[in-house]
Amino acid sequence: xxxxLVLRSTRVITPEGTxxxxxxxxxxxxxxxxxxxxxxxxxxxxxxxxxxxxxxGLVDTHVxxxxxxxxxxxxxxxxxxxxxxxxITTLLDMPLNSLPPTTTVENLRVKQEVARTKAHIDVGFxxxxxxxxxxxxxxxxxxxxxxxxxxxxxxxxxxxxxxxQERLATSLAEISGFxxxxxxxxxxxxxxxxxxxxxxxxxxxxxxSRPRDAExxxxxxxxxxxxRLNARVHVLHLSSSDALPLIAAAKAEGVKITVExxxxxxxxxxxxxxxxxxxxxxxPPIREAANQDALWQGLxxxxxxxxxxxxxxxxADLKTPDFASAWGGISSLQLGLPAIWTEARRxxxxxxxVVRWMSEGPARLAGLSRKGAxxxxxxxxxxxxxxxxxxxxxxxxxxxxxxITAYAGRTLSGVVTSTWLRGQRIADHGTLTEPTGRLxxxxx
Numbered sequence: 001x002x003x004x005l006v007l008r009s010t011r012v013i014t015p016e017g018t019x020x021x022x023x024x025x026x027x028x029x030x031x032x033x034x035x036x037x038x039x040x041x042x043x044x045x046x047x048x049x050x051x052x053x054x055x056x057g058l059v060d061t062h063v064x065x066x067x068x069x070x071x072x073x074x075x076x077x078x079x080x081x082x083x084x085x086x087x088i089t090t091l092l093d094m095p096l097n098s099l100p101p102t103t104t105v106e107n108l109r110v111k112q113e114v115a116r117t118k119a120h121i122d123v124g125f126x127x128x129x130x131x132x133x134x135x136x137x138x139x140x141x142x143x144x145x146x147x148x149x150x151x152x153x154x155x156x157x158x159x160x161x162x163x164x165q166e167r168l169a170t171s172l173a174e175i176s177g178f179x180x181x182x183x184x185x186x187x188x189x190x191x192x193x194x195x196x197x198x199x200x201x202x203x204x205x206x207x208x209s210r211p212r213d214a215e216x217x218x219x220x221x222x223x224x225x226x227x228r229l230n231a232r233v234h235v236l237h238l239s240s241s242d243a244l245p246l247i248a249a250a251k252a253e254g255v256k257i258t259v260e261x262x263x264x265x266x267x268x269x270x271x272x273x274x275x276x277x278x279x280x281x282x283x284p285p286i287r288e289a290a291n292q293d294a295l296w297q298g299l300x301x302x303x304x305x306x307x308x309x310x311x312x313x314x315x316a317d318l319k320t321p322d323f324a325s326a327w328g329g330i331s332s333l334q335l336g337l338p339a340i341w342t343e344a345r346r347x348x349x350x351x352x353x354v355v356r357w358m359s360e361g362p363a364r365l366a367g368l369s370r371k372g373a374x375x376x377x378x379x380x381x382x383x384x385x386x387x388x389x390x391x392x393x394x395x396x397x398x399x400x401x402x403x404i405t406a407y408a409g410r411t412l413s414g415v416v417t418s419t420w421l422r423g424q425r426i427a428d429h430g431t432l433t434e435p436t437g438r439l440x441x442x443x444x
Contacts, residue, residue, distance in 0.1 A: 002032055003041040005423050007382065010036065010261030011053040013355050014374045021052065023126075025380040028422030032376050052417055054375050055355050057089025057121075057381030058337060061146075062236065062260065062308040064329070065091075066194050067370050069099025074119035074401050074405050079333060080437060082311075082399035084120045084427045085418035086334040087383030087416040090363075090371050090440070091121060094222040095128035096160040097312070103128040103160075104136045105143045111149045112439055121421055122381075124366065129171045129182065131161055137174050141209045144441025147234070148364045149318030152218050153189040156283075160187065169225055176231035181365075183234040186218035187284055199324040201276040206323035210285045212240035212306045219243045225255055231350065234365060237310045239284035241294030248303045258305045260293055263339045264330045266307065266408060278319045278326035280406045284310070297376055299357060306361030309336045315404050331405050340406060341387060351387060368443060380423035388417040389415040397430075420434055 001135070005025040012021035020036035024044070060083065066074040083091055093111070095102035102108050102125055115123050129137065135146060150171065151162040163171060175182050191214035198205040219235055223246065226233040235247070238261045250257050264282060264386060268290040275282045280421045298304040312329025320326045332339065337358065344354055363372025371380045392411045392434035395403040419427035426433050 002026055003044045005380070006040050006044050006046045006049045007054060007420070008036065008046060009054045009384075010051050012374060013053065013055050013352055018352055023374060023380070023425040028375065028380055030376050030378050033374060034067045035431065042229070045232050047249055049417070051122065051393065052386055052432065053351055053385045054374065055351065055383045055385060055420065056359045056378070057360045057367070057383050057419065058087050058373055059090045059368060059371050060308050060311070060333065061092040061306070061362040061366050062262070062305045062310045063093055063333060064097045064312040065093045066097045066313070069080070070097055073097065076115045076123065077435070078399060078401040079181065079311070079425045080118065080120035080123065080435070081432050082334040084419050084432055085399050085416065085421050085430060087337045087385065088333070089121050089381035089383070089419060089421050090124070090368065092124045092126055092146055092366060095126050096155060096157060099159065101128050101160050102145065103130055103133050105139045108140060108143055108145065116439060118218050118435055120426060120432060120435045121437045122440050123437055124440035124442070128160060129175070131167045133165060134174050136172055137171065138178060138179070141178055141180050146442045147183055147250065147287050148175060149185070149236070150318065151339065153185070153187045153192055153214070155185070164381055165221060165225075169229065171213065172225055172229050172231040172233070175230050181234060182220055183236055186222055187214040188217040188221070189218055197324065200319055201321055201323065203270065203277070203280070203323060205272045206281065207270055207285050207287070207323070210283055212287070214233055214243050215240035215284055216243045216246070222301045223255055223257060226254070226256050230256070232256040235263050237265070237284065238295070238304065239265050239287055241291045241298065244294065244298045244303050251303070259303065260306045260308050261299070261304050261331050262308060262310045262330070264406060266292060266295055266304040267339045267343045276321035278321060279404050279408070280325055280330070281326050281328045282310070282330045283328040306365060307340060307357040308362055309333050311403055313400060313404070315402055316404055319404055331400050332407065333400065335393060335405065335407050335412070337383065337385070337416065338391075338412035341414040345413060351385070368440070374394045382420040383416055384418040384420070386415045386417055387413065389413070391415055
């Protein structure tokens with residue numbers, strides 16, 4: 001292959017370890033990972049980033065872009081710019097909060113056409129599983145969605161109703177028939193209904209309204225269904241550490257279950273959330289510090305497979321000070337890497353761990369065989385990070401459409417100096433190029 005780019009660093013994170021290396025790129029693909037001082041092929045451009053760390057581009061499989069239909073909340077142009085600025089080179093868009101939701105092939109095509117000219121990074125799509133669309137699941141799978149999202153409790157938007165246990169079984173049986181993947185918002189509606197519901201500013205009241213038992217019960221039921229139907233399932237945004245032993249046991253038994261958590265659960269704690277600060281509201285909720293410690297242990301031992309953002313923005317008017325009525329969602333797409341690196345380093349982890357959780361793991365979940373690692377044959381997608389540099393989060397500097405964030409004013413470690421998509425630099429110290437992202441389909 002004709003090499004057109006060599007990206008060189010004293011610290012390149014590869015599947016074999018972190019080492020000085022020169023990455024040879026040909027036609028948007030990694031041709032080889034060479035020794036640091038390898039001769040640059042004739043005609044190739046050398047980009048030497050010094051001691052900055054070269055990571056594989058991050059993969060975020062949990063993003064609510066909300067486009068079309070609720071583009072005042074977010075959109076493909078702004079979401080993918082924020083992702084690129086944060087070192088993310090691939091995202092998968094959730095099927096709800098857009099209008100229409102991605103629950104039929106026709107609706108998928110609408111979403112793809114909207115995204116096609118606006119994507120600064122590569123974008124793929126999840127389908128949705130609703131009580132009345134079982135007939136649409138196989139056609140959506142054949143059309144290239146990466147799997148299907150369902151809720152086991154109300155989603156918050158009327159056009160995306162939840163599945164009860166009977167309809168969950170029906171959808172899982174259909175999806176397992178073609179070896180598809182169901183990704184699940186796992187909170188049990190009966191536990192939620194029984195929990196105390198109070199309006200007001202107090203975060204403690206909101207936390208009590210979304211108890212751990214709601215997650216634990218829903219995950220237990222999901223494990224039982226997956227075991228019975230031999231179905232592949234994935235638990236979204238795990239918040240309750242109490243469910244970790246159940247998940248670990250299910251994995252050991254051979255149940256086809258994976259699980260993710262999110263930066264806000266791993267870096268923010270209930271004890272620090274001021275009353276009325278609904279930029280911290282999400283469902284399931286941010287829990288106590290001891291719970292967070294246990295989630296990090298779940299990452300360390302492999303029970304939790306990956307970390308993704310669950311970027312779920314809204315307009316400022318929906319973030320009222322009343323925790324009961326405010327929209328639930330954390331905006332973090334641009335900040336996930338430094339937020340996690342800051343906390344991971346404090347806890348004794350290294351950047352290779354972060355790559356495993358935020359690039360390799362999500363790529364494996366979605367079957368993105370060309371993403372997630374720096375090795376020959378993969379897409380030349382890179383995030384270049386100065387891990388020692390720090391910055392204080394200024395919402396005005398974010399690329400998100402609505403710059404409301406729970407991280408405002410926090411000092412984080414790790415500055416993304418550049419982001420590369422298939423060998424092209426798409427972000428350079430916060431300056432972004434025109435969109436060059438592609439639309440991805442499963443197994444393509």
